[in-house]
Amino acid sequence: MVCGGFTCSKNSLCVLNLLYIMVSLLLIGVAAWGIGFGLISSLRVVGVAVAVGILLFLIALVGLIGAIKHHQVLLFFYMIILFLVFVVQFSVSCASLAINQDQQRELLEMGWNHTENARPDIEKHLNCCGFHSFNQNESCEATCFASHNCVTCGSIIEQHAQEVLRIVGGIGFFFSFTEILGVWLTYRYRNQKDPRANPSAFL
Template sequence: MVCGGFTCSKNSLCVLNLLYIMVSLLLIGVAAWGIGFGLVSSLRVVGVAVAVGILLFLIALVGLIGAIKHHQVLLFFYMIILFLVFVVQFSVSCASLALNSDQQKQLLEVGWNHTNGAHTDIERSLNCCGFKTYSQNDTCGATCTQGCHPCGPIIEKHAEEVLRVVGGIGFFFSFTEILGVWLTYRYRNQKDPRANPSAFL
């Protein structure tokens, strides 16, 4: 059967959803690994990673069940949710690729001020104290005792590269999502050749 047929669309959709399931399990596993080895002690950071992984897992599971059973309602909701995820992910990826250095500095400072639980992890891993300035009265998770450098310049040095990588990966996966929307739309409108020809589609 040619690749435009019912079976090929079904198999392609199943493979795409299995890929999403593997990515979601990887995301949950990396978060658990990070907290298990003491790399991340902030439960909020781990909670966000696990929540995103579970959400992706559930979306992929709905798509996989809908593709296997050719269930019209599940496929419809899967298509709508996947399109919304595509819009959000595409927008965030474009924004992260378009940030200039001043915007990156402002974003990093806002992030630093709103993630008090992660300060100790960052200071310990980068061996620095504070964001822009550090006084001896402040608590610090780094091992340096005197002459500690602020964390801001160290983070800023790597932020541009990280934003480019994250933006590029998000940009790539956003196109797999729009491919999933197109495959789902096409698959929903195809009739199963093994079904009763007089059955309602």
């Protein structure tokens, strides 16, 4: 059967969802590895990573079951959810690639102010204290704190933020197109008739 038929659409959709399952398990595994080796002590950061991984896993599982069984309802909800994920991810990726330096600095400072639990990890691994300034009376996990010769974390983070945003934006941009491919495959697959089914039956 030529590619574009029922079997090809089914297999393509199964492979795509297996890829999403592997990515979700990788995300959960990286979060567990980070906390296991002491790289991440913030339960909120780990919780967010695990929650995103589980959500992606569940979406991919729905798509995989729907593809295997040619289940119209599961495929419909999978298609809608995947399209919404595409819209959000595409928007975030474009924003990451288009952000200028002032907006980047403002977002980093806002993120720093809202991540009190993750600050010790950042200070420890970057060997820095504070964001733009640091009070010597405050505690700091960095090794340089003993000598009181620490640079601010903001200056280090800002050096690498542009590169990280480009990488994250590029990866998100790439995966957003795999999601729209999944939406298109699901739409086409839903409207194809199983050649092994009863010819007089409805789709």
